[in-house]
Amino acid sequence: MIRILKQILLNRNTILVFAVIAGITVGDKAVFFKDFTFPALAITMTFAMTGMRMSQVKELKGIHKPMLMGILLNYGLFSLVLLPLAYWLMPTPELFYGFVVIAAAPPGVAIIPFSYILKGDVVYSIVGVVGAFLGSILVAPLLVNLFAASKDISSWHLFTMMVQLVIVPLMISRLLLWKPLFKYVEPIRGKVVDWGFAVMIFVAVGINREVFFTEPTLLLRVSVILFVSTFILGHIYTKIAEKASVPSSIITTQSMLVAIKSSGFSVFTAITLFGKEAAIPSAVMAVVVLLYLIYLSLKRKVIG
Numbered sequence: 001m002i003r004i005l006k007q008i009l010l011n012r013n014t015i016l017v018f019a020v021i022a023g024i025t026v027g028d029k030a031v032f033f034k035d036f037t038f039p040a041l042a043i044t045m046t047f048a049m050t051g052m053r054m055s056q057v058k059e060l061k062g063i064h065k066p067m068l069m070g071i072l073l074n075y076g077l078f079s080l081v082l083l084p085l086a087y088w089l090m091p092t093p094e095l096f097y098g099f100v101v102i103a104a105a106p107p108g109v110a111i112i113p114f115s116y117i118l119k120g121d122v123v124y125s126i127v128g129v130v131g132a133f134l135g136s137i138l139v140a141p142l143l144v145n146l147f148a149a150s151k152d153i154s155s156w157h158l159f160t161m162m163v164q165l166v167i168v169p170l171m172i173s174r175l176l177l178w179k180p181l182f183k184y185v186e187p188i189r190g191k192v193v194d195w196g197f198a199v200m201i202f203v204a205v206g207i208n209r210e211v212f213f214t215e216p217t218l219l220l221r222v223s224v225i226l227f228v229s230t231f232i233l234g235h236i237y238t239k240i241a242e243k244a245s246v247p248s249s250i251i252t253t254q255s256m257l258v259a260i261k262s263s264g265f266s267v268f269t270a271i272t273l274f275g276k277e278a279a280i281p282s283a284v285m286a287v288v289v290l291l292y293l294i295y296l297s298l299k300r301k302v303i304g
Contacts, residue, residue: 015194015195015198016194016197016198016287016290017290018198019197019198019199019201019205020201020202020205020283020286020287023202023204023205023206023209023283024205024206024209024212027205027206027207027209028206029206030202030203030206030207030209031206031207033199033202033203033206034203036199037200037203037267037268037271038268038272040196040199040200041165041196041264041268042164042165042168042169043192043196044192044193044196044264045109045165045166045169045264045265046169046172046173046176047173047185047188047192047193047196048109048169048173048189048193049109049169049170049173050173050177050182050185050186051112051113051189063127066124066128067127067130067131067134067135068131069128069131069254069257070107070127070128070129070131070257071131071132071135071139073254073257073258074106074107074128074132074257074258074261075103075104075132075135075143077237078229078233078258078259078261081228082099082102082225082229083099083100083103083147085224085225085228085229086099086225086281089221089224089225090222091218092277093150094274094275094277095218095222095280095281096147097148097270097273097274097278098266098270098278098279098280098281098282099225099281100143100147100148101144101270101273101274101278101281101282102261102266102281102282102285103143103147104136104139104140104143104144104266104269105136105261105262105265105266105269106129106132106133106140106166106261106262106265107128107129107132107256107257107261107262108256108260108261108262108263108289109129109193109262110260111125111129111253111256111257112125112126112129114293114296115252115253115256118296118297118300119249119252119300120250120251120252120253120256121247121249121250121252121253122253124249125253125256125257128253128254129257132257133166136162137162137163137166137167140158140162140269141158141159141162144158145158148273148274151274158273161272165265165268196264197263197264197286200263200264200267200268201263201264201267201283201286203271203279204267204270204271204279204282204283205283207271207276207279208276208277208279208280208283211280218280222280223284226281226284227288229259230259230260230289230292231259231288231292231295233258233259234255234256234258234259237254237255237258237259238251238255241254241255252296252300255296259289260289260293261289263282263283263286263289266281266282266285267279267282267283
């Protein structure tokens with residue numbers, strides 16, 4: 001019994017669902033965790049980035065192509081679908097800004113392990129994710145200032161925040177890969193990442209818990225936008241890539257690059273820049289991304 005309970009508590013999907021449920025039921029406690037979101041995200045990003053093995057990058061010829069593709073898919077194509085829908089359907093500026101933050105967020109690091117699970121191109125996923133992460137240093141401030149100019153947010157503040165949450169964790173993660181350290185890091189890496197992102201989701205859901213009880217129409221609108229930008233966009237892109245004779249392993253990876261964002265990053269950034277209401281789309285996105293990954297996994301099993 002204890003063994004089964006332990007497996008359930010350490011399962012990534014269960015942890016995320018638990019975070020959402022906890023946010024809805026005891027979310028009034030989330031305010032006490034709000035001040036810890038920055039260190040929690042920084043630690044989570046650092047451990048997550050240990051999954052990026054730069055040595056594997058050398059195996060790929062024409063490294064600039066997947067890097068640029070990662071930026072194009074994760075920011076360009078995704079934003080072209082997400083932002084017009086959000087502008088059209090969101091009733092308040094803050095909710096729209098929440099979607100701007102999602103568009104500006106780097107890709108979810110889960111793309112890398114799921115590329116392996118789904119028989120995608122793992123090396124391509126590493127290069128694409130790294131390219132998009134590095135691109136976020138410039139793209140994120142640009143998008144936020146372009147679509148939320150009225151908030152008069154400092155570009156320098158945005159830039160330094162991106163450095164703190166992307167570049168610094170990336171550099172520290174290289175140190176954690178040092179063999180004497182990595183033997184301690186590897187056994188706990190997945191759990192640190194899972195529970196770190198769970199804290200972000202708990203805070204985002206908790207501080208907006210009244211929305212989940214009183215505004216089902218709003219939640220439906222947010223869900224529709226994210227469903228189209230994740231499931232529909234991913235499916236359409238896959239069909240186009242198949243017709244263009246792109247190798248199936250690369251299509252698998254690209255279908256995640258075009259649709260999966262870092263929910264933890266977007267939660268923290270939305271709360272920091274625009275307040276608690278702006279974090280609602282990121283909280284819902286965490287569930288949508290989870291469902292999308294489950295969908296891709298089931299699809300792979302059916303195809304074989």
